[in-house]
Amino acid sequence: MFLCRRAAAACLIAVAMVLGLAVAGGVHPAAAPAPGRARGHGGVAWHSFKQLLDARRGSHVTGLAELKRYLARFGYMAKPGRGTTDAFDEHLEVAVRRYQTRLGLPVTGRLDSATLDQIMSPRCGVGDDDEERRPVSVALSRGQGGVVSRFTFFKGEPRWTRSDPIVLSYAVSPTATVDYLPPAAVRAVFQRAFARWALAIPMGFVETDDYEAADIKVGFYAGNHGDGVPFDGPLGILGHAFSPKNGRLHLDASEHWAVDFDADQTAAAIDLESVATHEIGHVLGLGHSASPRAVMYPSIKPREKKVHLTVDDVEGVQALYGSNPQFSLSSLSEQGTTSSSPPGSSSWLAGSSARLLCTVLVILVTHL
Structure with a gap:
């Protein structure tokens, strides 16, 4: 035990030295997304859809035209024209059924409470099955215990490719920020989020202060911020990220972001670490x-x-990059799928700190 502790300490010191000397990788340009509206409901508040409860084919309710734009925005139906009406027609019914199927909801073809609750929930701006802008192909496999996995990839399954092992640099913008969150707290959130993905795949992430040279660029932006996909204000689209090897990860500065729900009791607060972890999945x-x-x-x-x-998240990312030799799917059963405790204190690191730190050291030294 004493030797293990000494090994862990030695690796900690070495990793700190390497991180201090690490040089950021170059920028990987990628084509910008096609222009499109990120306003989920054309300027109408997301919660305004509540009047659509129980609407079904044959209904005519104010707001259905905006719902059609919402479903088109995320890839469930063709973009409606200027003459779009508030009629619940057959095309909308097909789109609603597709939406329900895609998101694991009861397939009723009507706007029942479960479907409407899902539609009104804040969400990521990346389309679910939008073949024009961000198409994905469903990859079904068998997970542990016979659970069907439902992870997806961007069209063409783009991924980061470099000499093995892959080490990517990332930076949080020093200017595109939210003033109520301490920079150190935001950086800590992203350190944990990147580390979580790195545990599952043979890939390392190194934070850098050189934002322009970073492979992955993180920033908070409001409204139209120059990437063709403007944000829409509080409790709509929370963020979006682009496929490899673009590296842009954007969060809506209009949201109320929280890093500690115990300290921040705001009812509309969005957990930054949850969204960061999600968007990093898109970056990968x-x-x-x-x-x-x-x-x-x-x-x-x-x-x-x-x-x-x-398991679904891990199977998906490992299908792209392979498995980290130090990782075991059995570790997922040791933690809940949701948690209020800091990931740094969870069982992700329990019992394997020395091996994990030494693995990171080897990856970084090899990269340099």
Whole structure:
């Protein structure tokens, strides 16, 4: 035990030295997304859809035209024209059924409470199955215990490719920030989020102060921020990220972000770490999951914390990059899929700190 502790301490010191000397990798340009509206409801508040409860084919309710734009925005139906009406027609019914199927809801073809609750929930801006902008292909496999996995990839399954092992640099913008969150707290959130993915795959992430040279660029932005996909204000689209090897990860500065729900009792607070972990999955090449428990599920509610990867998340990212030799799927059963405790104190690191730190050291030294 004493030798293990000495090994862990030695690795900690060595890792600290290497991180201090690490040089950021170059920028990987990628084509910008096609222009499109990120305003989920054309400027109408997301909660205004509540009047659509129990609408079904044949109904005519104010707001259905905006719902059609919402479903088109995320890839469930063709973009409606200027003459779009508030009629619940056959095309809308097909789109609603597709939405319900894709997100693991009861398939009723009508706007029941479960479906409407899901539609009104804050969500990621990446489309669920939008073949024009961010198409994904469903990859079904068998997970542990016979559970069907529902992870997806971006079209063409893009991924980061470099000499093995892969080490990516990341930086949080020093200017695109929110003034009520301490920079150190935001950086700590992303350190934990990146480390969580690194535990599952043979990939390392190194934080750098050189934002322009970083492979992955994180920033908070409001409204139209120059990438063709403007944000829409509080409790709508929370953030979006682009597929490899673009590296941009954007969060809506209009949201009320929280890093500690015990300290922040705001009812509309969104957990930063949960969304950060989700968007990093997109940066790595994952699309949305149809499993409601997965980190890569497209929506999250205010004051909900979902930071731990599920079997579905892990199977998806490992399909792209392979498995970290130090990782075992059995470790997922030792933690809940949601948690209010800091990941740094969870069982992710329990009993394997020395091996994990030494693995990170080897990856970084090899990269340099």
